Amino acid sequence: MIILETRNLKYTYSDGTVACKALNIEIKQGKKIAFIGQNGSGKSTLFLLMNGTLKPDESEVRFHGITFKYDSKSLREIRKSIGIVFQNSDDQIFAPTVYQDIAFGPANMGYSKERVEVCVKHSLEQVGLFQLQDKPPHHLSGGQKKKNRNCWDYGNGTKSNHFG
Amino acid sequence: MNNILDDYALMSPLRHRNNWSKLVIVFFGLIIGVSCTSPITPVFIALCMSFTTIAFGRVSPILYFKLLLAPMSFAAAGVLIIAFFSGSGQDLLSFKLIGYPLSIKADGLELALLVLSRSISGICCLYFLALTTPMIELFAVFKASRLPESLIELTMLIYRYIFVFLEIALSIMYAQTIRLGYSNFRRSIKSIGMLTSTLFIRSLEQGDKLFLAMNFRCYNGKMTVFEVHKPIKTIELLLTSIYLLSTISLFYFTKNISIV
Numbered sequence: 001m002i003i004l005e006t007r008n009l010k011y012t013y014s015d016g017t018v019a020c021k022a023l024n025i026e027i028k029q030g031k032k033i034a035f036i037g038q039n040g041s042g043k044s045t046l047f048l049l050m051n052g053t054l055k056p057d058e059s060e061v062r063f064h065g066i067t068f069k070y071d072s073k074s075l076r077e078i079r080k081s082i083g084i085v086f087q088n089s090d091d092q093i094f095a096p097t098v099y100q101d102i103a104f105g106p107a108n109m110g111y112s113k114e115r116v117e118v119c120v121k122h123s124l125e126q127v128g129l130f131q132l133q134d135k136p137p138h139h140l141s142g143g144q145k146k147k148n149r150n151c152w153d154y155g156n157g158t159k160s161n162h163f164g
Numbered sequence: 165m166n167n168i169l170d171d172y173a174l175m176s177p178l179r180h181r182n183n184w185s186k187l188v189i190v191f192f193g194l195i196i197g198v199s200c201t202s203p204i205t206p207v208f209i210a211l212c213m214s215f216t217t218i219a220f221g222r223v224s225p226i227l228y229f230k231l232l233l234a235p236m237s238f239a240a241a242g243v244l245i246i247a248f249f250s251g252s253g254q255d256l257l258s259f260k261l262i263g264y265p266l267s268i269k270a271d272g273l274e275l276a277l278l279v280l281s282r283s284i285s286g287i288c289c290l291y292f293l294a295l296t297t298p299m300i301e302l303f304a305v306f307k308a309s310r311l312p313e314s315l316i317e318l319t320m321l322i323y324r325y326i327f328v329f330l331e332i333a334l335s336i337m338y339a340q341t342i343r344l345g346y347s348n349f350r351r352s353i354k355s356i357g358m359l360t361s362t363l364f365i366r367s368l369e370q371g372d373k374l375f376l377a378m379n380f381r382c383y384n385g386k387m388t389v390f391e392v393h394k395p396i397k398t399i400e401l402l403l404t405s406i407y408l409l410s411t412i413s414l415f416y417f418t419k420n421i422s423i424v
Contacts, residue, residue, distance in 0.1 A: 053376060076382050084380050090328045091373040092380075096300045096320050100390055105381040107388040116388075136174065136300055138327035 001029045003064060004050055004082070010058040011045055019045035020056075051082040080109060089145035090137075098124075098140070099133040102151050123151045169231075169294045178221045178296035182396040183305050185404055190293045196411055197285035202418040203277045205411065206285035212407055213288035221296045231291060232284075239283040247276035299323050304391035317387045325370065332366055333359060 009023040019042040027033060035043050048054045050061060052068050052075045060067045063078055086092050095101035099120060106119045124130045127147040137145060173179060178186070193213060197206045217223050251272025258267030300323070306316045336359050340346065345355035 051380065053379070075379075076384065079380055079382050086373070086377070090331070091370065092377040094321055094324050094374055094377065095387070096303060096323050100320075100388075103388065103390060104378075104383075108382040108384055108386070113390075134300075136298075136327070137324065138331070139171075139174070 001064075002026050003029050005062045005065075006050070006056075006059065007062075008059040009046075009049065009056050009061065011042075011049055011054060011056050013045075020049065047084055051084055052078050085149050089142070089149055092149055093137045093145060096136055097133070098129060098135055098137065098148055101137065101148060127151045170298050172223060172227075172295050173298035174300075176221050176223070176296045176298075179298060179301065180394060181296075181400060182394045183297060183301050185396050185400055186293060186297055187305065189404060189407065190289045192408060192411070193289040193292075194286055196415055197282050197289065200282075200415050200418070201278070202421045203281035204418040204421065205415045206278075206281035208414055209285040209411060210281070210288040212411075213285070213292045217288075217292045217295055221292070223295050228291070228295075232287065235287050236284070239280060239287075242283075243276045243280045246279055247272055250275055303389050307389040307391065313386065316389060320387065320389075321374070325367075325374075328370065329363060329367060333363055336362060 004025070004027040006023055006025045009020050009025075010018070011020040012018050023046065025046075035046065037043050045054065049056055052061070052070060055070050062068070063081070068074070068078065093101050095104055102120045102123060103116050106116045111119065120133075121130070124133055127150060129144065129147055129151060132140065132144065137148065140148065193209045197209050200206060214228065218225050218228055247268050248266055249272070251269035251274075253269050253271060255267045256270055256273060258265060260266070303316060303320055306319065337355075340355045340359065344351070345358075346352045
């Protein structure tokens with residue numbers, strides 16, 4: 001089954017840089033895919049296009065066969081399934097403790113307090129940060145911060161993940 | 165970066181105690197300390213708070229006294245001025261400094277001692293809070309005291325980003341140092357200027373990234389604060405009540421006592 005698909009995708013930045021041109025991509029369920037390219041070849045732009053942060057100039061991105069709509073409600077639906085992890089962890093960890101950071105996603109999905117707790121504890125155990133849940137992020141090492149970021153996607157039940 | 169007060173609080177064994185009981189102890193101490201009329205009660209409060217911070221909070225006494233030194237030097241300067249320039253009546257001590265007569269009078273000294281003891285007690289109370297209760301425990305307290313949600317959210321984000329920017333600033337400084345940015349005074353000024361301007365630009369960028377990052381995780385205008393329930397233990401309740409009662413009785417009995 002195809003989760004994400006683009007047809008003839010084009011994106012130009014406001015300074016005139018063409019980041020993506022004539023891109024056809026199909027991402028199938030259960031596959032691990034790596035994007036390899038030179039610096040500035042548009043990998044990160046593509047990821048931002050694939051979770052609806054950027055809107056393509058031409059053509060469209062489809063999620064489960066349905067074209068992306070760019071209103072905030074449908075974007076939120078898409079982002080429940082498509083996660084992005086930035087290169088620099090500090091750009092993305094913003095809550096004062098590890099626990100609260102991981103609980104941010106599930107809580108925004110409207111889960112009950114108990115369900116949030118189950119999600120967070122489960123994902124903390126998966127990545128092995130359970131002992132550190134009450135720590136503030138600035139007491140974590142670089143690697144631990146990366147684990148923290150990956151942790152939320154377990155918490156969210158994300159189906160597709162991009163690593164920037 | 166082990167010299168931030170918040171770090172000591174995070175490692176303190178008292179961190180996981182009931183936040184409200186700590187806040188009650190601190191505010192009680194502050195109010196009684198400021199409103200009493202004899203220096204005895206504030207000294208008692210200061211001793212109790214220091215003992216609690218050092219014995220139960222496991223703060224090293226050397227660090228604690230070093231921390232006390234900074235505000236104490238300010239207090240001492242103020243107190244000296246009060247001692248010499250206020251009060252009337254009989255001189256306790258007088259001498260001439262470069263032809264200018266200086267004297268300490270009884271009620272001036274009394275007032276100076278009161279101000280000194282009040283400031284010590286206030287500082288000790290606040291250090292007790294600062295060294296045992298990290299900021300992250302206080303967010304739940306803010307929430308329970310019904311502060312506006314957006315204010316709490318801002319506080320949480322600001323708290324987090326203080327450390328991000330501190331780290332950025334330190335790494336920029338390191339990068340500048342290894343490229344001889346601080347080799348002389350002129351270069352240092354220039355480097356500091358560059359560091360500051362870069363920090364402003366970075367914070368703008370970071371704000372953009374934060375907005376994206378929050379959106380990626382389905383932000384809908386509400387950040388949940390999770391409160392961990394920490395029931396107050398019998399021994400804590402007992403010690404707190406003994407402390408409160410003895411302070412109140414001392415406050416009552418030393419009302420009209422002057423020590424000079």
